[in-house]
Amino acid sequence: MANILLADDDTLTLQMLQATLEDEHQVTAVADSSAALDLALTRPFDLVLLDVDMPGMSGYECCERIKAAPQGAQLPVMFLSALTGLEERLRGYSAGGEDYLTKPFDAEELLAKVRRVLQHNGRERELAQQLDEVMNAALASADMVGETGVVLDFQRAASSCATPDALALALLEAVQRFGFEACVRLCSLSATISRNQRGPASALESSLLDHLQSADASQRLHAVGPHAGFHWGKVLLFVRGLPLANPSAEREEAERIGRVRDNIALLMEGALQRLAAIDSAQAVRDLDQLSRLVQMTHQALADISARSQAQQLAVAHQCEHLNERLETSFLQLGLTSVQEDHLIELVRGHRESVLAELAQGQALDARLREISSQLRAQLKP
Known part of the structure; x- marks a missing residue:
């Protein structure tokens, strides 16, 4: 409680x-x-x-x-x-x-939001000590290698990121080394993720990222009050407390903020390129999986066709055998020639109907094999 x-x-x-x-x-x-x-x-x-x-x-x-x-x-x-x-x-x-x-x-909305905030804060408390250690290490590293080193370190870290979530975390850690908190949204082929340094973005951060995403995409930098929004298409970044313009700032501080904006823009370019590489790798995996499924389908259709042909031969053989048994039985039953002809015609009609149905099934199998072959041809590199 x-x-x-x-x-x-x-x-x-x-x-x-x-x-x-x-x-x-x-x-x-x-x-x-x-x-x-x-x-x-x-x-x-x-x-x-x-x-x-x-x-x-x-x-x-x-x-x-x-x-x-x-x-x-x-x-x-x-x-x-x-x-x-x-x-x-x-x-x-x-x-x-x-x-x-x-x-x-709304009562239900209130309870749901309270539960979400409490759960989120609980996770933050658990990670607070680890986050402080990471912050100290990141800031110490930034002091050693400088602002350019932050960008280079991010490029190296991004090259090993295999998922959008890992890339988002690397980008946020790089921004944090410049001394700013941020939230990011990555729109990949597999999913759209929104997060901050501690985990999933809060409801308020998500709404701000929604606003940034709906803004003019041709303009990459957006001033949102005293904060900065970076819109790089599939990569969106909202940086708290980073003004795009501050005429009252002293020259040294204004130059520092300008460098930070430029460096974050470089980070965004690197993140966008890496996200494209991750999406390409995912597309290759999806294509490979689809190719295997088509191959399995093609083999299954071939098996079905073979079984269908064997079934058609078996049905024809059984029908012939039935005719022979009928002719033999006629001698014992004492039927008239008209009755015998009627029974033979009846059996022949059912035989032709069954064979016609099997032939339709074979035609469908042939059509499916043709479609499967076309898919295999399209999937070949």
């Missing part, structure tokens, strides 16, 4: 939130953001759900203050608001929020 803090100045909404969550979680409810901030920094909570529009301090500002404190840096925050536009979601993302719930809320 998780310990959840709710903050909303609307009494009815607060009561509805509490009633929805208290069956599964321990819930603490307050009516303003100041009280929420005090509790979040003094008591252990697993999740904070903040109304965006509250008197005094807004939910966004409250979240920023929670995240700025050491004891609240890893505490997940969800926002609740009637405003759902891109600007609002960007504000929530910039403030450090994990997800966004619209008013009026």
